[in-house]
Each structure stands twice: as C-alpha cells, then as structure tokens.
Amino acid sequence: MNHKARTVRVSPQSPPRRGHLPLGDDTRTSDRIEVTSRWLERGGRPWFPVTGEIHYSRLPRERWNEVLGHARAGGLDTVATYVLWQAHEPEPGRFRWDGNLDLRAFIELAARHGLDVVVRMGPWAHGEARRGGFPDWLVERGLKTRTNDPAYLELVRAFYAQTISRLAGLTHAEGGPVVGAQMDNELYDQPQHLAMLRRIAEDLGLRVPLWTATGWGGALVPETLLPLYSAYSDGFWEDSQTEWPQFAAHHFRYGEVRDDLSVGADLREALDGIVLDPAAVPLKDDAATPFATCEIGGGMHVAYHRRPLVTAQDVAALALAKIGSGSIWQGYYMYAGGTQRVGPHGTEQESHATGYPNDVPSLSYDFYAPIGEHGQIRPHHHLLRRLHLWLAGEGARLAPMGVTVGGGSDDPGELRWAVRSDGHSGYLFLTTYQPPKRPLDAQKDVQVTVSFEDADVTVPTRPLDLPAGVSLVWPLRYPLAPGLVLRSATAQLVTRITDEDGDLVVLCATDGVPVELVLDGDVAIDGAVDGARSVGGTTVVDVAEPGAECVVDLPGVRVLVLDEASANRLYRLEVAGRERLVLSDTPVYALDGALVLHSEAERCTVAVLPAPAGLTADGGALDGPRGEGLWRTWSVNVSGAGARTVAADLHPHAPAPPDPVRGGPMDRLSAPTDYSGAARVHLDVPGEVLDGIDRALLRVTWTGDVGRAYVGDRLVSDHFWHGRTWDIDLTPWHDDVAGQGVRLELLPWRRDTGVWVDPAVRNVPDGIAVASAEVVRVGRVVLAEPGA
Incomplete structure (x- = not known):
C-alpha cells in the first residue's frame, strides 16, 4: 500500500449514556465509581482499571505479600480472585477460612499494597x-446446579453468606478495597440464574459498584451485570489437531469484535451441549456497555493432549491490541500462577476422571503467568509494566477516546493500524506482530495521517520502515508542558515524574525504529539530539541513541528516551516517602517505603531517580552510590544467590512406558496414571545448598512427556513437557530434601502419540534427555533509608 493512502479522519466522541445500568455507587459515596456506556468513572474522572487474576487459595500464605507486591509493581491497581467452593466447604456445612483460605486477610493485604479487589464468587468457577x-x-446430590432450582439455591445462599461475611467493612462503599463481584463463570444460557445470584448476594448485604459476568461465547448476560470479555493467543482446550485457534487471529487486529467463540467451546459442548453457530452470535456489542475484559491471556496453561507455548511477546502484543480496539478495563488471567489444591478426594484439578474434556497437571497451575507458580518473574511482567505505567498516567484521557480503525485485514501484507482519539488528540496504534505460527510482514514506507477537526498530523514526517514483530502506540498532540505540545513521536509514552529539576517525561523507543519528536512551533532544543529542523510550523527533533541517559531538554520539561532493554528495567515505586523511578536488573517491589529485591543472581544494580539521601541493605551488601547523569546507582551483592548444578547430561531410560489412552467426553488423550515403567532419576541436594536464602528452586531443563517430582513419598510437583524448564520449589521440604534428595519419575516423549506441542519444539527426538538440574538460590534484599 502506498503510504500516502494511510489517512483517517477522527471526530469528537458523543457523550456517553448514564444512569441506564443498575451499576455503580450511590451518589453519596466518596470516591464514587460509575459505569457509563463507554467507560468507567471514579471520583468524577474516567478510570482505566488494570486487573490481574491471583488465586489466594493456590498460593502459600507466606508468599501472598511477595506476589501482591510484584503485582502492584507491575502496574496493577486491582486483583481478581476466585472463591473456590470446594476449598471452603469440603464437607456439607463445615466451612474453612483458615491458612491460605483466609479471604479476608488476602484482601486486607492487597489493600496494604494499594490494590483493589474483584471477588469472583462462583458458585461455579x-x-x-x-x-x-x-x-x-x-455434585453427588444430583441437583440442577447452575439454575434457579430451590434446593441448589439454598446451598448457594449458605456459601454466599459465608463469603460475604468475610467482606464486612471491606467494600468500596465502606472505604475498603472490594470494588466488584463476579457471578458464576462462563454461564451461557441462564441469564435469569445470573440475575438471581446478584439478588441473593444483595439480600445478604453485599454492596459493590461493579457486578460482572463473563460475556464470551455468545453468553446471555442479564442487564443487571456488566459483561466482561476474554482474549487468548492460544488455548490448551483446543483439539490436538488445531494448529492455532480459529478466533486467535482476531485478537491481534484492531476492531470492534469483543467476543471469542473459541474460549471454553469444549466445555460448552461437553458439559452443556451448546454448539454455537458463529453466524448467529453478535460479536459486536451494542452501545449500552463499555468494552471491558477480565481474561486477557497473561500466559497459557497446558493440557496433556495440547501444550501451547505462549510467549511474552504474544501476551504484550495481545494486551496492546485490546487497548487499540477500545478496551477500557484490562483484566489478565492469570497474572500469578499457583498450585492446584489437594482436597478430601485428592488433587483438585479438572480431569477426564471428573467428566471434563481435558487432563491438566495434578499440581502445577503455573500458566506461564507474568508471576510464576513459585514467584518467578517472567519477561512479560516487564513488557506489560510499560503499558500499565502509561495507563496509570494517561488512563483518564485514554478511556473516553473512541476507536477508528485505519487498516488491517487478515492479509499479512497489510499494515494494521488504528487511532484512539477525543477528536483533538490521541494515540496511533501500529502492529506487525502475530505469533510465529502465522507471522506478519515488515512494513516499508510507513506514514500515517490523522485528520483531527482542527489539524492534520502526519507521523512520521518522513516514511520509515517498520520491522516485523513489533506492536506499538505513539502519542498525537500530547501536552508536554504549558504551551508546549508534542505533536507526534515515534516512541511510546511510559510515564512522567517530577524531581528537583522539574518535570521528566519518559518515552520508550522501539528497537529498529528511529525516534523523531515533532513539537508545535519554534522550540529551543538541547541535549541528546542528532539534529533538529523546522517543518511547516513545527520543530522536528531527531533523537540520539535511546538509553538511560538519553535526555532531550525542552522549555519547561525534559524528555527521557529509553531503549527497550532499559524500559524493561523501569519501575515507578513509592520509596522513602515519594514516587521515584527505579531501574533494576532484578525483580523489585515497594513495601512500606522500602525496596524489596528478589534475585537469582549474586550481584545486581539498582538506580533511583530522584535518589534518596542513602540506602541500607538487609540481606545483602551495597556498593555506592555512584552518580550516572540523572541516576544514582547502587551495586547490590545478594547474600547466597546463585545456582548450583546437581546433575547434567542424563539420558535415563523408561523400561515400560504406558500405552496412550483416551478419555473424557471428547475422547482426547489422557494423562498417564501408570508410572511403574517410568525412568527414575535420584538427585542428591546438599543441605547447605538450601540454607541461607529466601527460596530454592530445582530447575530441570529436559525433554520428555510427563514428569513427576517426589520428596520421599510426597508428590511435590508435576510437569507436562512443552518446551520450557520445569521449576520445583524445594523450600517447603527443606529438611526432607536435605536428607532424602529428590526423585524424578519421567516418561519419554513419543511423537507418534499425537500430543500437540508448539512447532518451535516439536522436532525433539523421542526419549528422555535431562540437560541439567540445578538448584537456583533466590536471595531477598530489602533496601531502605538509614534508620527507616
């Protein structure tokens, strides 16, 4: 396509409808939350929530604080969590809210980290x-569950009453963090039952501004609930013959499609007998409700028959595509992985044995989430944080902006682009990203003109080549300072902060894309500039090489242009009494004014802007600070961190692997249950390797089919191999591991069984290979002001 044809006209948005939905706070509520037809409001301003799913009952209670801290540092302002009925009422009438089932304690801790909470109340989750x-x-009572059957509702009422009693004093109307409640989950054809669940909860005293239900799969959602949507880049629930889910491609294009008919389709068919005709399902909602999500795939789980390999780049590109399509509420599932519970009947995962189409791992629920099952911080935690920092600063401007799609069909050769705008300013979204199974082309001579009511903005001023595999958003007519407007930039806005030298606006460059800043008027420029020129009443600035010291000085403001590697290290945290920017080599979060680091490396660096007067370290030693331009930098020696290899280059033989079997309502491959013919590998782990650190992970790099890890006779972890390493937390079993070691039971990869794995790893040889098993020692360091 000729770049001159890429033009779109945008207009101011009409006012939203108000008062037509039975949602939101009472008008007398402080910090009132309101739901309009196009966005949410809070305290009289548009609000763009960022929510991540974290299941308290699937995490050790002693790890809640860390996980919530990293979630907040990742830019979340809300967490969502399932209340799993099976965990809280294991026997009729005997409720449990102790240990890691203490919902109230979890919510209170979330509030300590500045996080609101959406309670996904079930009853079915x-x-x-x-x-x-x-x-x-x-289930054994044979009731008509998930309907308004009186006998079922009586049991639901008792369960809801117990849950709601734990929320007393914690709701938003009472000044607490609970802002929403979800009724049931993935219920498609019982709107009267969903409405009844809300009535029961309200009868029991629950008052929240946001009442929600999952809306995907053509679900019939009553007017009393706000439908929330999903978007996954792949799904374990697909058949093993499916290379890529039918609807996945929609999520990497800009457009009005909110629904996804792929998610949960197997359960709709197997459990409810519902088979959708895509032509009969309205994928574009009417104008009554805003486009809100609760399940943007933060990763992906694996089933025995199908094991997706979703990447960090998949997750980040998908998230940005939803914003470019008009999302006003980003909700991720999962944001933190966990471990399946063990209950009265054994492990509590879905399986063929309980009538489900899929066998998933017995214990691991890692989901390749931004925060892993054992607190591992994944690359997309950093990629998403860049987006979330932008939403934290600009969400109130962005949420009311409408969407105009400029281009982008399913043709991989066509540029995909869209604009969100209020008619005067906005953001240009561009993408050449789609997962490697169906990649998009690079784009040559990219130039777009956005025609506002009072001016045209062409970006960039000279056409540029956009590499394949990038997804980005550029500001249009962004106010930098009083009287100073950034007309356009070929870099993404991240955040802005004020220090002793005034305002600092942070942008992030895209690798392979030169950074151009276009300023209205004749503007004095200094700093990291390769050149400046006047073009049609604007000043065009070619920025020097982006990085942590790339600062462009402008009248009344400085612009820091980071490279992507530096942006992935950037946090905005409250440290020593004020908001500061932090560049850290290792995952970090803030707690009570201190920085908490979790490091697998023996040494890391932390830079702060504006710098506190000083820092002390608990759990490590500090060198510095040293001055590096804007930043003050400390080197941190992390006590005990590092890795110790305990085995390598093993090729164990499984003497009698079981024959493949099928099961469940869709006759899919079943996870093996017979390990009598598995290979057995004993790993000795010296006790001193487990001492003196915050956490010890056994990291197994291997290929095979299924692995189980035992400490003595206790199954502590399992893994369906899908191309990633297998992490096993040894910390809870310290003494037993030191005395007995770890036993791995491994079954071999056999390609002819028909298990689906990603094309990137599909051609591994049959058999078992353990490249390495190492104990990764994770240290914890707290950096605080002296005397704090």
Missing part, C-alpha cells in the same frame, strides 16, 4: 478446578 470448583458432595 471453572479455573481448571475439579468439577468447576463445586464440592464433590454437591
């Missing part, structure tokens, strides 16, 4: 839980 989270005793 799915979440890859046994029987959808229903207790076995409930």
Whole structure:
C-alpha cells in the first residue's frame, strides 16, 4: 500500500449514556465509581482499571505479600480472585477460612499494597478446578446446579453468606478495597440464574459498584451485570489437531469484535451441549456497555493432549491490541500462577476422571503467568509494566477516546493500524506482530495521517520502515508542558515524574525504529539530539541513541528516551516517602517505603531517580552510590544467590512406558496414571545448598512427556513437557530434601502419540534427555533509608 493512502479522519466522541445500568455507587459515596456506556468513572474522572487474576487459595500464605507486591509493581491497581467452593466447604456445612483460605486477610493485604479487589464468587468457577470448583458432595446430590432450582439455591445462599461475611467493612462503599463481584463463570444460557445470584448476594448485604459476568461465547448476560470479555493467543482446550485457534487471529487486529467463540467451546459442548453457530452470535456489542475484559491471556496453561507455548511477546502484543480496539478495563488471567489444591478426594484439578474434556497437571497451575507458580518473574511482567505505567498516567484521557480503525485485514501484507482519539488528540496504534505460527510482514514506507477537526498530523514526517514483530502506540498532540505540545513521536509514552529539576517525561523507543519528536512551533532544543529542523510550523527533533541517559531538554520539561532493554528495567515505586523511578536488573517491589529485591543472581544494580539521601541493605551488601547523569546507582551483592548444578547430561531410560489412552467426553488423550515403567532419576541436594536464602528452586531443563517430582513419598510437583524448564520449589521440604534428595519419575516423549506441542519444539527426538538440574538460590534484599 502506498503510504500516502494511510489517512483517517477522527471526530469528537458523543457523550456517553448514564444512569441506564443498575451499576455503580450511590451518589453519596466518596470516591464514587460509575459505569457509563463507554467507560468507567471514579471520583468524577474516567478510570482505566488494570486487573490481574491471583488465586489466594493456590498460593502459600507466606508468599501472598511477595506476589501482591510484584503485582502492584507491575502496574496493577486491582486483583481478581476466585472463591473456590470446594476449598471452603469440603464437607456439607463445615466451612474453612483458615491458612491460605483466609479471604479476608488476602484482601486486607492487597489493600496494604494499594490494590483493589474483584471477588469472583462462583458458585461455579471453572479455573481448571475439579468439577468447576463445586464440592464433590454437591455434585453427588444430583441437583440442577447452575439454575434457579430451590434446593441448589439454598446451598448457594449458605456459601454466599459465608463469603460475604468475610467482606464486612471491606467494600468500596465502606472505604475498603472490594470494588466488584463476579457471578458464576462462563454461564451461557441462564441469564435469569445470573440475575438471581446478584439478588441473593444483595439480600445478604453485599454492596459493590461493579457486578460482572463473563460475556464470551455468545453468553446471555442479564442487564443487571456488566459483561466482561476474554482474549487468548492460544488455548490448551483446543483439539490436538488445531494448529492455532480459529478466533486467535482476531485478537491481534484492531476492531470492534469483543467476543471469542473459541474460549471454553469444549466445555460448552461437553458439559452443556451448546454448539454455537458463529453466524448467529453478535460479536459486536451494542452501545449500552463499555468494552471491558477480565481474561486477557497473561500466559497459557497446558493440557496433556495440547501444550501451547505462549510467549511474552504474544501476551504484550495481545494486551496492546485490546487497548487499540477500545478496551477500557484490562483484566489478565492469570497474572500469578499457583498450585492446584489437594482436597478430601485428592488433587483438585479438572480431569477426564471428573467428566471434563481435558487432563491438566495434578499440581502445577503455573500458566506461564507474568508471576510464576513459585514467584518467578517472567519477561512479560516487564513488557506489560510499560503499558500499565502509561495507563496509570494517561488512563483518564485514554478511556473516553473512541476507536477508528485505519487498516488491517487478515492479509499479512497489510499494515494494521488504528487511532484512539477525543477528536483533538490521541494515540496511533501500529502492529506487525502475530505469533510465529502465522507471522506478519515488515512494513516499508510507513506514514500515517490523522485528520483531527482542527489539524492534520502526519507521523512520521518522513516514511520509515517498520520491522516485523513489533506492536506499538505513539502519542498525537500530547501536552508536554504549558504551551508546549508534542505533536507526534515515534516512541511510546511510559510515564512522567517530577524531581528537583522539574518535570521528566519518559518515552520508550522501539528497537529498529528511529525516534523523531515533532513539537508545535519554534522550540529551543538541547541535549541528546542528532539534529533538529523546522517543518511547516513545527520543530522536528531527531533523537540520539535511546538509553538511560538519553535526555532531550525542552522549555519547561525534559524528555527521557529509553531503549527497550532499559524500559524493561523501569519501575515507578513509592520509596522513602515519594514516587521515584527505579531501574533494576532484578525483580523489585515497594513495601512500606522500602525496596524489596528478589534475585537469582549474586550481584545486581539498582538506580533511583530522584535518589534518596542513602540506602541500607538487609540481606545483602551495597556498593555506592555512584552518580550516572540523572541516576544514582547502587551495586547490590545478594547474600547466597546463585545456582548450583546437581546433575547434567542424563539420558535415563523408561523400561515400560504406558500405552496412550483416551478419555473424557471428547475422547482426547489422557494423562498417564501408570508410572511403574517410568525412568527414575535420584538427585542428591546438599543441605547447605538450601540454607541461607529466601527460596530454592530445582530447575530441570529436559525433554520428555510427563514428569513427576517426589520428596520421599510426597508428590511435590508435576510437569507436562512443552518446551520450557520445569521449576520445583524445594523450600517447603527443606529438611526432607536435605536428607532424602529428590526423585524424578519421567516418561519419554513419543511423537507418534499425537500430543500437540508448539512447532518451535516439536522436532525433539523421542526419549528422555535431562540437560541439567540445578538448584537456583533466590536471595531477598530489602533496601531502605538509614534508620527507616
């Protein structure tokens, strides 16, 4: 396409409808939350929530604080969590809220980290839980569950009453963090039941501004609930013959499609007998409700028959595409992985044995989430944080902006682009990213003109080549300072902060894309500039090489242009009494004014802007600070961190692997249950390797089919190999591991069984290969002001 044809006209948005939905706070509520037809408001301003799913009952209670801290540092302002009925009422009438089932304590801790909470109350949850989270005793009664059957509703009322009693004093109307409640999950054809669940909760005293239900799969959602949508880049629930889910490609294009008919389709068919005709399902909602999400794939789980390899880049590109398509609420599932519970009937995962189409791992629910099952911080935690920092600063401007799609069909050779705008300013979205199974082309001579009511903005001023595999958003007519407007930039806005030298606006460059800043008027420029020129009443600035010291000085403001590697190290945290920017080599979060680091490396660096007067370290030693331009930098020696190899280059033989079997309502491959013919590998782990650190992970780099890890006779971890390493937390079993070691039971990869794995790893040889098994020692360091 000729670049001169890429033009789109945008207009101011009409006012949204108000008061037509039975949602939101009472008008007398402080910090009132309101739901309009196009966005949410809070305290009289548009609000763009960023929510991540974290399951308290699938995490050790002693790890809650760390996980919530990293979630907040990752830019979340809200967490969502399932209340799994099977965990809280294992026997009829005997409720448990102790240990890591203490919902109230979890919510209070979330609030300490500045996080609001959405409670996904069930009664049916799915979440890859046994029987959808229903207790076995409930299923065995043969009731008409998930309907308005009086006998079922009586049990639901008792469960809801227990849950709601734990929320007393914690709701938003009471000044607490609970802002929303979800009714059931993935219920498609019972709107009257969903409405009844809200009535029951309200009768029991629950008052929240946001009442929600999952809306995908053509779900019939009553007017009393706000439909929330999903978007996954792949799905374990697909058949093993499916290379890429039918609807996945929609999520990497800009457009009005909110629904996804792929997600949960197997359960709709197998459990409910519902088979959708895509032509009969309205994928574009009417104008009554805003485009809100609760399940943007933060990663992806694996099933035995199908094991997706979703990447960090998949997750980040998908998230940005949803914003470019008009999302006003980003909700991720999962944001933090966890471990399946073990209940009265054994492990509580979904399986063929409980009538589900899929066998998932018995214990691991890692989901390749931004925060892993054992607190591992994944690359997309950093990629998403860049987006979330932008939403934290610009969400109130962005949420009311409408969407105009400029281009982008399913043709991989066509540039995909869109504009979100208020008619005067906005953001240009561009992408050449789609997962490697169906990549998009690079784009040559990219130049776009956005025609506002009072001016045209052409970006960039000279056409540029856009590499394949990038997804980005550029500001249009962004106010930098009083009287100073950034007309356009070929870099993404991240955040802005004020220090002793005034305002600092942070941008992030895209690798392979030169950075151009275009300023209205004749503007004095200094700093990291390769050149400046006047073009049609603007000043065009060619920025020097981006990085942590790339600062362009402008009247009344400085612009810091980071490279992508530096931007992935950038945090905005409250440290020593004020908001500061932090560049850290290792994952970090803030707690009570201090920085908490979790490091697998023996040494890391932390830079702060504006710098506190000084820092002390608990759990490590500091060198510095030293001055590096804007930043003050400390080197941190992390006590005990590092890795110790305990085995390498093993090729164990499984003497009698079981024959493949099929099961479940869709006759899919079943996870093996017979390990009598598995290979057995014993790993000795010296006790001193486990001492003196915050966490010890056994990291197994291997290929095979299925692995199980035992400490003594206790199954502590399992893994369906899908191309990634297998992490096993040894910390809870310290003494037993030191005395007995770890036993791995491994079954071999056999390609002819028909298990689906990603093309990137599909051609591994049959058999078992353990490249390495190492104990990764994770240290914890707290950096605080002296005397704090």
